[in-house]
Amino acid sequence: MTTPGSLQRNPSAAAEREYDLIVVGGGIYGVMLAFEASARGVSVLLLERDDFGSATSFNSLKTIHGGLRHLQRLNLRQHRLFVNERRWFLQQFPDLVQPLPVLMPLYNAGLRRPGVMRMALTIDHLLSVDRNRGLPAHRSIPRGTIISASEVKRLYPDVETRGLGAGALWFDACMPDSHRLIIEVLRATCRADSVVLNYVSASDLMTAGGRVVGVYAVDHVDGTELGFKAPLVVNAAGPWSRDVGRAFDRDHPELFRFSVAWNVLLDREALSDHALAVAPSHAGGQVYFLHPWKGRLLIGTGHASRDALSQEPDPSEAELRTFLDDINDSVPGIALTTDDILHVFSGFLPVKRERTTELTSDSSIVDHGKAGGPTGLFSVAGNRFTASRNTAHRLVSRLFPGLADHGAAGIPRDETIGKRTAETGYAYEWWPEQLDASTREMLKRTIAEEAVMHLDDLILRRTSIGDNPARALALAAELSTLFEWDQPRRRQELQRINTHFSWMSTDCYSE
Ligand SMILES: Cc1cc2nc3c(=O)[nH]c(=O)nc-3n(C[C@H](O)[C@H](O)[C@H](O)COP(=O)(O)OP(=O)(O)OC[C@H]3O[C@@H](n4cnc5c(N)ncnc54)[C@H](O)[C@@H]3O)c2cc1C
Structure with missing residues (x-):
């Protein structure tokens, strides 16, 4: 006997029926789309070329952002979005998402001064007074604050003390088992009238009279070619969304301009039970996060530009060396070398302009029908795990305007x-x-x-x-x-x- 929400893989049986919506891509964006649509009674088929959540979504820093970064860029809309999404993830996944305290040592330089950070944390607090609505006290997000240099030293004993003025302490959330979270969302999707298939890639679009009627696909387990029927198709293939867009209709470069990003798991214990936000001493150095992931040291995020989609998103040796040099400069005495690396988590991220590393500030959605392509074909590409549910919610409301929207859908709690x-x-x-x-x-x-x-x-x-x-x-x-x-x-x-x-x-x- 199988339990509710089992992921039963039977591609030829799945090809015998029709769906309201086909989602191409089983990263977090495709998975959240399938979940949001099925929560509103839509029958969904999700196709994933490899395994669910095995590409970019496997390689994140496992942080659910609370939007502070957007506040620093005065993007209040995105700040609100991230505050709401952090709360949603904390509400829905009591076993898989926890508040994550973040400590940034402050050295009286640039924007990282106690006065500036105090103001930012106060505004963050005022704009997020509802951040804990519905959350139990032990999972709530405390107000960010400025702490003394001696308190910083207590929380992070190896901190550089020369010039240390104070520390900023705020809370994001983390999902140490983010891969498991993706499977739980899929299980919730399969409790409804929906089907999810891994190792099946969409190869072409089926159309009739300029309208979408389904997709052609290949089952990579036995090589069978299959046709799946639905009047709506969303291409949520992440970094490959342009390839899929090209195969189905035409290239939309605005969907995804490429860069690579990476995190490094080191053979070291975490330096603190707080995440640490540190920066190298040289001018313009970016902030790195030392995530105390399961008591180990997971450091990110390195960024580099790329001209195009390459086979693998791995950083080059030179890029990794510069990254480690920066970390060594930011954390006194850590002396990392490539011998300390256990694993490099890397992926492609969308940027605003080609050959830069400035990430897009919101998800891109393309309605191919409106741009002269087949009616019923949409593409979506996002830049944050944290924003995936919100993007799905917005897109599903647009695709099915007649269906009741009961607000944020919930994940049934699986006690096991x-x-x-x-x-x-x-x-x-x-x-x-x-x-x-x-x-x-x-x-x-x-x-x-x-x-x-x-x-x-x-x-x-x-x-x-x-x-x-x-x-x-x-x-x-x-x-x-x-x-x-x-x-x-x-x-x-x-x-x-x-x-x-x-x-x-x-x-x-x-x-
Ligand atoms: C190093 C790094 C650190 C990050 N850290 C964070 C973080 O801490 N917090 C945060 O919020 N975000 C973070 N992000 C961003 C976040 O991981 C991504 O925004 C998110 O995972 C993108 O999900 P996706 O579903 O769009 O893409 P993907 O996860 O890449 O999924 C796309 C899927 O489409 C499939 N596919 C492609 N072609 C086809 C086809 N023809 N048919 C069927 N399937 C197909 C692929 O196999 C793939 O599984 C990070 C990203 C990176 C790279």
Whole structure:
């Protein structure tokens, strides 16, 4: 017996019916669109070329922003949006999203002066008085404040004390298991009359008389070509939205001008239980975030421009070296080298102008019908995980204006989430010598109920085993025995894991 919201993967059965909406792309933007539409009674089919949430959405810094950055740029509309979205994520995911205190040491320079920051935090407070509406006290967002230099030193013992004037302390939120959050939103979507398929890529648009009637697609598991029917299609393929737009209609460059961004997981313990916002001493240095992710040090975000979409969004060696130099300059005594890197999380981000790193300030939405293309085709590309639900909400209201909008839709609480994530490596240190019978049973259920097609789906995106690269490599061979694969297939699957963890000096054990 399967539990409600199981992700049942059956592409040919899915091709036998018609839908109200097809969403192309199973990153957080496509997933939130499918969820928002299905919450209003729309039947949705979501197609994802690889695994759900395996591209940009896998590589974020796992922060739900509260909008302070937008306030500093005087973008009050975006500030409000982020305040509301932080509250929505905190309300909906009690097991997966928590308040995250952020500390910025202040050195009386530029905008990072106590007076300027005090004013910014006061305005932030006044413009977000409803930020905790509906949240229990232990999950609420306190008012940001200025703290003394000695308090900064207590929270962050290794801080550079020369010239330290004070510290700014504010709260964002974090989602340590963001991959699991995506699966929970998909499960909520599948409780309604909707279908989600991984490893199926949309290849072309089906039209009749200038109107959308569906998409052609390829099932990458068995190579079958399929046709899926719906009068509305949203291309939410993130960095590939221009490729999909070109295949379906024409290129819309405004959707996505390319840059790359990355975070680095280091073989170091977190320097504080607060996230630290630090900047190098040289003029114009950007602010970096040292995220205390599961007690480890996850640092981001590095940015570099790119002319076009490349195969992989990885930073070059020179870009990584400059990034580490900046961190070494920002954090006294940390002395990082590339040998400390366990993993680089990287992805493409949309920028305002080509060959720059200035991110777009809002999502882009294109109505292809209005621009001379097929009626019923839309494209969307966003720049923040945090803004994905709001973008979905706006677009669904536009696509289905006649349907009642009951406000922000909710995620049904699955009481087993906390238990499931805890048992499958939620904590970085969880490391069983061998998987016991009940863990194996639970993992087998996950494989059966959550469309697990590859070993890395299980290790990286259904459980949190892959958060700790050494643990993932050590357990991979044993985990592969949960599947009914022959020896060559097992080797292929283990090789995929080795490729993912290319920064590690060891490989999976394989007989
Ligand atoms: C280094 C980094 C750090 C970040 N940190 C944060 C953060 O802390 N907080 C925050 O709010 N945001 C953050 N972001 C931004 C956030 O991660 C992105 O805005 C978001 O993940 C984009 O989601 P998406 O669904 O548009 O794209 P993606 O996640 O890339 O999804 C697009 C999907 O479309 C699929 N696809 C492509 N072509 C096809 C096809 N033909 N058929 C079917 N499927 C197709 C792809 O396989 C892919 O899975 C960060 C981004 C980066 C790169």
